[in-house]
Amino acid sequence: MPQHSQLWMRSETRPTERRAPLTPEDAARLVRRGVRITVEESGHRVFPLDAYAAAGCDLAPAGSWAGSAPGSAYVLGLKELPPVPERLHHRHVYFGHAYKGQAQAPELLRRFAAGGGTLLDLEYLADAQGRRLAAFGYWAGYVGAALAALRARGRLTAPLAALPRAELDARLRALPGERPLRALVIGVAGRSGRGARDALTTAGIEVTGWDRTASRRLDRAALLGHDILINAVLTTRPVPPFLTPADLDAAAGRRRLSVIADITCDTGSPLHLLPVYDRLTDWTVPARRLREGSPPLDVIAIDNLPSLLPAEAARAFSADLLPKLLALHAPSPDPDPDWLRCRDAFTTALAALPQDPYRAA
Incomplete structure (x- = not known):
């Protein structure tokens, strides 16, 4: 971040997004x-605005970044941008979900191209070995598995609401245990997998964990023989899906699986590992029925799971991101290599658009 530039934390447009990428502390x-920070007002952020003011931040109205943030500002957020302005000229730091062939990706990338802006997608902020440096994975896995456990025991109610971890854990420990349940976590060694395993253990559910090797040699009969499936695998290249509609049809009458929780939510992408569903669920309708029968099969696919534990998730994420924000700000003749890789992912995605992204709109 050049000297005299600014970090501008925008409000989130999604009402159920209660996290913040940066805590007041x-x-x-x-x-x-020496970093100048502006924080926008928000009616649903878990941390109060006056805590940011006490931290020395400037305050601004919600959504004012588009017209008020200086061109040198880095606009920091988490989830999707509003549809306007159509031309994006700032450098935006958030989860853009635009590099895996998602249906909305070309439109978003063209907005950046039209305005000359840059997307520094936090999903691609990684070290030289490809390890993500700031992620909500643990809490995404934890909440996703907790919701799956509640659903499997008939205790998932809607609409969902954010709550402290202690309350969620109390609900998991209080689940009835009249029939033992078995859960399979694919990707158990990663952040999301570890979180899922911990939540299921809290709920008293037996956990089977598959790593990358086991997922490559997929035992589909064993997968369908569990009550709960948690997909915690993040892939950046197409691989054979874990479960297809044909697999469910072939297993009719022999399937034990009753709840799927997909942490990655890569619907609409060639990287979708569970193409048995094609629509996300949300806080209003957290689970959707995929198959009737005995047992019925439901899917949970919510793309902001950690927002259900907003304080815990935000504090962990902010602590991870803080060193990289300092690196973005520090005056140096050599740009931070991790941010350079993040920017290169954006440049590559622009180049892959079907027409010249720099063509004047």
Whole structure:
């Protein structure tokens, strides 16, 4: 981040997004290091606005970044941008979900191309070995598995609401245990997999964990022989799906599986590992029926799971992101290599658009 530039934390447009990419405590650390921070008002952020003011941040109305943030500002957020402005000229730091062939990806990338802006997608902020440096994975896995456990025991109610972890854990420990349940976590060694395993253990559910090797040598009969399936695998290249509609048809009458929780939510992408469903669920309708029968089969696919535990998730994420925000800000003749790789992913995605992304709109 050049000197005299600014970090501008925007409000989230999604009402169920209660997290923040930066906590007031970490904002204060950046301010003490000379970073100017503006924080927009929000009616649903878990941290109060006055805590950011006390940390030394400037305040601004919700959504004002488009017209008020200087061109040198890095606009920091988490989830999707609003549909306007159509031309994006700032450098945006958030989860863009635009590099895996998602249906909305070309439109978003063309907005950046039209305005000359840059997307620094937090999903692609990684070290030289490809390890993501700031992620919500653990809490996504934890909440997704918790919802699956509640659904499998008939205790998932809607609409969902954010709550403290202690309350969620109390609900998991209080689940009835009249019939033992078995859960399979694919990708158990990663952040999301570890979170899923911990939540299921809290719920008293037996956990089978598959790593990358086991997922490559997929035992589909064993997969269908579990009550709960948690997909915690993040892939960046097409691989054979774990479960297809044909697999479910072939297993009619022999399937034990009753709940799927897909943490990755790669619907509409060639990287979708569970093409048995094609629509996300949400806080209003957290589970959707895929198959009737005995047992019926439901899917949970919510793309902001950690927002159900917003304080815990935000604090962990902000602590991870803080060193990289300092690196983005520090004056240096050599740009931070992790941010360079993040920017290169954007440049590659622009180049892959079916027409010249720099053509004047």
